[in-house]
Amino acid sequence: MKSLIQSIIIVFLVSMALPVHANTQTVDEYAERMQLYKKVEAVTQIPWYYFAAIDQYERNVRHVRKDIPKAPGHVEIYFRPEVWAGLLNPNPNDESPTTIQFFNGLGVDGNGDGRASATNDEDVIHAFANYLLSYGVDHDNLKIGLWNYYHRDKTVGIITGYARIFKHFGRIDLENKHAFPVPLRSNHSYKNTWGDARGWGGRRIHEGTDIFADYGVPVRATSYGIVEMKGWNRFGGWRIGIRDINNNYHYFAHLSGFAKDVRVGQIVEPGMLIGGVGSSGYGPPGTSGKFPPHLHYGIYKDNGYTEWSFDPYPHLRLWERQERQNIKKGR
Numbered sequence: 001m002k003s004l005i006q007s008i009i010i011v012f013l014v015s016m017a018l019p020v021h022a023n024t025q026t027v028d029e030y031a032e033r034m035q036l037y038k039k040v041e042a043v044t045q046i047p048w049y050y051f052a053a054i055d056q057y058e059r060n061v062r063h064v065r066k067d068i069p070k071a072p073g074h075v076e077i078y079f080r081p082e083v084w085a086g087l088l089n090p091n092p093n094d095e096s097p098t099t100i101q102f103f104n105g106l107g108v109d110g111n112g113d114g115r116a117s118a119t120n121d122e123d124v125i126h127a128f129a130n131y132l133l134s135y136g137v138d139h140d141n142l143k144i145g146l147w148n149y150y151h152r153d154k155t156v157g158i159i160t161g162y163a164r165i166f167k168h169f170g171r172i173d174l175e176n177k178h179a180f181p182v183p184l185r186s187n188h189s190y191k192n193t194w195g196d197a198r199g200w201g202g203r204r205i206h207e208g209t210d211i212f213a214d215y216g217v218p219v220r221a222t223s224y225g226i227v228e229m230k231g232w233n234r235f236g237g238w239r240i241g242i243r244d245i246n247n248n249y250h251y252f253a254h255l256s257g258f259a260k261d262v263r264v265g266q267i268v269e270p271g272m273l274i275g276g277v278g279s280s281g282y283g284p285p286g287t288s289g290k291f292p293p294h295l296h297y298g299i300y301k302d303n304g305y306t307e308w309s310f311d312p313y314p315h316l317r318l319w320e321r322q323e324r325q326n327i328k329k330g331r
């Protein structure tokens, strides 16, 4: 009986300890990846934040695509077998650096074990670095290399944006902190209305959550990211779009105006002031007051070839709760 109680206590303690353990692992994983990026930088002279940016972009794409296998390691850059081994290589799973090179494959042996393995972190990142080196190591040439690899302006824009974000903060663990878009102390209310028919703006569904608050209440960035768009649109009024490092595009509309100095290309962090709640939109520039002031907040996800709207409501609830807990803890 005593041993039964003991094992129940042990099971209980282990289950308590697990989340903490998982957390520590994540921290280690960021550190491990960072070490790898810097190692490749030392060899190639290509700044580490480009590798971090490419890896981050590909990680995001992988997590929402069913046609790409799960990553075997920490680095999530994906090479299709024919790209790794070479298009005409009769063996798509070839790991011989010599024959891969002969068939113009991109695979290389990065860790010096004699094999070019598409499942090894070091080999994968060295392969991408090696590809980029054929263009050069400065920003403009790296950009050309990225364009020739992805053939998509949006992808090149997202990756170079991530490179700037990582360079700016000097770290890569920027995805776990969020802020609620309006101060918690402000009078505000919101309901789950994603997918409803719109009151204004034609037949499209409502792609967001409306947060009702007083005119001029501060609107804040919800994540780390970069301002991708700022300006007037007939329906959205004054609006701002921010890309975070998980390929999400955060859309803030109907603003009363923008925070001083906010500009396209600016790097933001959670809680940073970007504008004020308003009622602008549904007419030529400057039109406002056609509906009660509210923040229209939408999130769109990019998967490498298309972008779609998803429901921000559960995230808003979570960020609101987290921020409330952090205030209580005095953080």
Ligand SMILES: [Zn+2]
Residues within 6 Å of the ligand: 206, 208, 209, 210, 295, 296, 297
């Ligand atoms: Zn709305």
